[in-house]
Amino acid sequence: MNNSMIKYGLIGIAGILAPIVFANFQVQLGFLWLMILFALTWDTQGGQMGYNSFGNILFFGLGMYVCAMVQVGLVYDVGVYTAAAGLDSGKLNGEQYLTGLALGMGAAAVVGVAVAALIGSGILGLRGHYFAIGTLGLGIAFGEIFAGWDYVGAGSGLAPPPFPDELDFLGGRNLFFYYIFFALAVIAFFTLKKIYASRFGLALNAIRDDEDKAEAMGLRTVRIKTISWCVSAFFLALAGGPLGMLVGFIDPRETAFAGVTFGIWMVLMAILGGKGTIWGPVIGAAIFHVTQEFFWSFLLGWQRVAMGVLIVVIVVFFPRGIMGWLRDTWPDRFGEKVDESVPQEGAAQ
Amino acid sequence: MSTPMLEITGVSKAFGGVIANEDISINVPEGSITGLIGPNGSGKTTLFNSVVGYHPIDAGTIKFEGQEISKLRVPEIARLGMLRTFQQTRIYGEMDCVKNMLISMPHRDESLMNIFTNFPPEATEKAESLLEFVGLFSKRYLLAGELSFGQQKLLEFAMALMNEPKILLLDEPTAGINPTLINGIIDRLKRANEQLGITLFVIEHNMRVIMNLAEHIYCLAHGQLLADGPPEELQDNQLVIDAYLGAH
Numbered sequence A: 001m002n003n004s005m006i007k008y009g010l011i012g013i014a015g016i017l018a019p020i021v022f023a024n025f026q027v028q029l030g031f032l033w034l035m036i037l038f039a040l041t042w043d044t045q046g047g048q049m050g051y052n053s054f055g056n057i058l059f060f061g062l063g064m065y066v067c068a069m070v071q072v073g074l075v076y077d078v079g080v081y082t083a084a085a086g087l088d089s090g091k092l093n094g095e096q097y098l099t100g101l102a103l104g105m106g107a108a109a110v111v112g113v114a115v116a117a118l119i120g121s122g123i124l125g126l127r128g129h130y131f132a133i134g135t136l137g138l139g140i141a142f143g144e145i146f147a148g149w150d151y152v153g154a155g156s157g158l159a160p161p162p163f164p165d166e167l168d169f170l171g172g173r174n175l176f177f178y179y180i181f182f183a184l185a186v187i188a189f190f191t192l193k194k195i196y197a198s199r200f201g202l203a204l205n206a207i208r209d210d211e212d213k214a215e216a217m218g219l220r221t222v223r224i225k226t227i228s229w230c231v232s233a234f235f236l237a238l239a240g241g242p243l244g245m246l247v248g249f250i251d252p253r254e255t256a257f258a259g260v261t262f263g264i265w266m267v268l269m270a271i272l273g274g275k276g277t278i279w280g281p282v283i284g285a286a287i288f289h290v291t292q293e294f295f296w297s298f299l300l301g302w303q304r305v306a307m308g309v310l311i312v313v314i315v316v317f318f319p320r321g322i323m324g325w326l327r328d329t330w331p332d333r334f335g336e337k338v339d340e341s342v343p344q345e346g347a348a349q
Numbered sequence B: 001m002s003t004p005m006l007e008i009t010g011v012s013k014a015f016g017g018v019i020a021n022e023d024i025s026i027n028v029p030e031g032s033i034t035g036l037i038g039p040n041g042s043g044k045t046t047l048f049n050s051v052v053g054y055h056p057i058d059a060g061t062i063k064f065e066g067q068e069i070s071k072l073r074v075p076e077i078a079r080l081g082m083l084r085t086f087q088q089t090r091i092y093g094e095m096d097c098v099k100n101m102l103i104s105m106p107h108r109d110e111s112l113m114n115i116f117t118n119f120p121p122e123a124t125e126k127a128e129s130l131l132e133f134v135g136l137f138s139k140r141y142l143l144a145g146e147l148s149f150g151q152q153k154l155l156e157f158a159m160a161l162m163n164e165p166k167i168l169l170l171d172e173p174t175a176g177i178n179p180t181l182i183n184g185i186i187d188r189l190k191r192a193n194e195q196l197g198i199t200l201f202v203i204e205h206n207m208r209v210i211m212n213l214a215e216h217i218y219c220l221a222h223g224q225l226l227a228d229g230p231p232e233e234l235q236d237n238q239l240v241i242d243a244y245l246g247a248h
């Protein structure tokens, strides 16, 4: 057993037990893993690749709608269902609910990745501020499309079917979705950790450090940038559906394409923890989320002001985030040191 | 020695009113070290940019191993085996030297499948042996951005070798380098040419360096080809002395 296995083991056990020990906080804890997923997948572009996206939320919102539409659509006509909203007609039995969720998440992932691939090769041709603003516009545009689409309830939103009573043996809605978010965040973490060490990961970093140089060295930059967006879109689209069902109501602008909340938070959390590192987004999301819950509980009425102050503090005092600060302070702890050892036999030419 | 690896014919390039290159024709034979000299602003870097596809040319043809490449894009030309280094030196500053080397592996046979695989141990070995070759082995875990300018130039050269190019276009490889280290660079360039078989096309401002290095030299002035020939011949060419040394 080495150090990192102990570390992962402890986090894993804490993750499994937390919602049982703190049963009153299952929803908040579920959101914690969602926030970690947000920050991790944002960092794939914003940190590792150096492309500040303000539109990643679009894959989350898209996934949320696709998943709900599939789950409802397997049993009802979606248009009729949304038109009759609130009439208590949308009950599903346990089997329908789970089948719909599984197929819905699968469909959401496919659609999310397809959309990322389709618009990615275009918008990822933009650089710097143009890219940031372009993605911001995309996120808003998608929100407006769904807010104007009657079939899915337009601006008044869509209420996914309630969690069936007969599934309560699974521990109830909150616990059930908690474990989904926990699993998604853990899978995303290890997937990203693995691919950051591959050719692909170094290619992302090369694009971040000097994209013209990367092209001059023959890297297929457009392909790499598009794949990176597809990876983020995959996890975000998967997470969208479960969140809609946990919250119980999908508002196009507040829940699904929530650019001003989730969309901005994913950026801040990654910056707070340290862009371009695997642990930075995790730490940043945890601190951000706990602080935010604290503000909501104790500073009611002032929580948005406090949030604003927190954001300013992050940007001013931790421009490189917590991990960046640690690295700047103890570079040799991160392996950045002169190695006076002699090269191995045969290494010298 | 006589097959032209790179054949530039009648290439012109203007930026607005500034004619940076006018009707330039140059042959770089396979296996050679060919030099390109000329005063500042004479259009040397512009010619390199045209050759590697950085911008479209106004007239002329550029052939690499017989294939017309003047319509291809930068990464495509790089993958064919023609690489350039930059006058201002460009490395990946936030990555350590080993990672700079690893991501410089050839990308010719890269597919969607192997892009997510890890680097084979041979790649790391090769990266380390090339870093040793340029004298950066002990600094291999430092961030490239923290190296001195001269060390960054050496790293950039090693990265280019890692990519296994057929021809390497070097834009002032000794500019800004401590004079005591220049002989080491000349020696390494020659070894890359002789031992690794890489054809070199070198822009150089330092006369002593290029006379030592190249077997054939082209001289540009005001965007035009002034003269070309072996170093001894060019050294005595009055046109070159006036344009190049006079302007100095």
Ligand SMILES: Nc1ncnc2c1ncn2[C@@H]1O[C@H](COP(=O)(O)OP(=O)(O)O)[C@@H](O)[C@H]1O
Pocket (backbone or CB within 6 Å): B015, B018, B019, B020, B038, B039, B040, B041, B042, B043, B044, B045, B046, B047
């Ligand atoms: N991108 C550009 N836009 C406008 N003018 C340029 C550009 N690149 C080079 N030039 C001009 O072309 C001429 C040749 O420049 P350059 O090729 O850099 O010369 P050298 O490398 O020989 O010093 C100069 O007058 C320079 O100002």
Ligand SMILES: [Mg+2]
Pocket (backbone or CB within 6 Å): B044, B045, B046, B087
């Ligand atoms: Mg130049």
